[in-house]
Amino acid sequence: DTGVSQDPRHKITKRGQNVTFRCDPISEHNRLYWYRQTLGQGPEFLTYFQNEAQLEKSRLLSDRFSAERPKGSFSTLEIQRTEQGDSAMYLCASSPRPGEQYFGPGTRLTVT
Amino acid sequence: AQKVTQVQTEISVVEKEDVTLDCVYETRDTTYYLFWYKQPPSGELVFLIRRNSFDDQNEISGRYSWNFQKSTSSFNFTITASQVVDSAVYFCALTLSEAVGGGTASKLTFGTGTRLQVTL
Numbered sequence: 283d284t285g286v287s288q289d290p291r292h293k294i295t296k297r298g299q300n301v302t303f304r305c306d307p308i309s310e311h312n313r314l315y316w317y318r319q320t321l322g323q324g325p326e327f328l329t330y331f332q333n334e335a336q337l338e339k340s341r342l343l344s345d346r347f348s349a350e351r352p353k354g355s356f357s358t359l360e361i362q363r364t365e366q367g368d369s370a371m372y373l374c375a376s377s378p379r380p381g382e383q384y385f386g387p388g389t390r391l392t393v394t
Numbered sequence: 395a396q397k398v399t400q401v402q403t404e405i406s407v408v409e410k411e412d413v414t415l416d417c418v419y420e421t422r423d424t425t426y427y428l429f430w431y432k433q434p435p436s437g438e439l440v441f442l443i444r445r446n447s448f449d450d451q452n453e454i455s456g457r458y459s460w461n462f463q464k465s466t467s468s469f470n471f472t473i474t475a476s477q478v479v480d481s482a483v484y485f486c487a488l489t490l491s492e493a494v495g496g497g498t499a500s501k502l503t504f505g506t507g508t509r510l511q512v513t514l
Binding site for chain 2: 371376381383
């Protein structure tokens with residue numbers, strides 16, 4: 283399968299714990315995006331990488347959130363000291379060029 | 395700032411009916427892209443179409459058609475002869491041309507989605 287993959291697909295954690303999600307983009311896509319989707323809403327942009335450089339971060343990305351793409355391939359999104367409000371679907375998308383984004387299946391986070 | 399509005403939160407139709415999903419967008423830029431995505435219950439966003447702001451042509455793909463009206467800032471999506479498999483949440487989205495955004499644009503701004511339920 284050559285699509286975008288995300289791991290894990292589901293994560294249940296207790297409030298205050300740290301979680302890390304991984305995204306593997308389509309091979310050779312140099313652009314990578316993270317979005318967050320809460321129930322009944324459309325996805326909201328979190329951050330954008332071009333190769334290994336993080337070029338844009340949304341104000342939604344609080345200090346507890348950090349994202350990396352160390353070698354310009356896979357990316358990780360870490361949430362520290364999770365809160366119940368962090369419960370959402372976290373979507374990753376990769377893109378070879380402007381105007382084309384291919385989404386992964388998402389990681390559904392539940393904070394109890 | 396960009397904004398996408400989908401006023402229809404939920405639509406229910408009977409199979410074989412035609413259905414139109416509305417999308418209205420706001421942007422001050424003249425160069426942008428519009429999209430429709432489908433999100434089935436599995437959760438994955440499936441790309442349906444991309445439209446460049448300079449392209450006034452409407453498009454048809456099988457049972458799907460899209461009507462782009464720049465004068466009213468609308469990009470509506472019609473499914474002809476709907477089927478049960480069309481049941482999903484549909485999102486309209488907007489992104490600026492990267493030339494406008496200076497290299498860091500092209501993030502998608504989504505509407506809140508329209509849930510389509512097609513029954514037998």
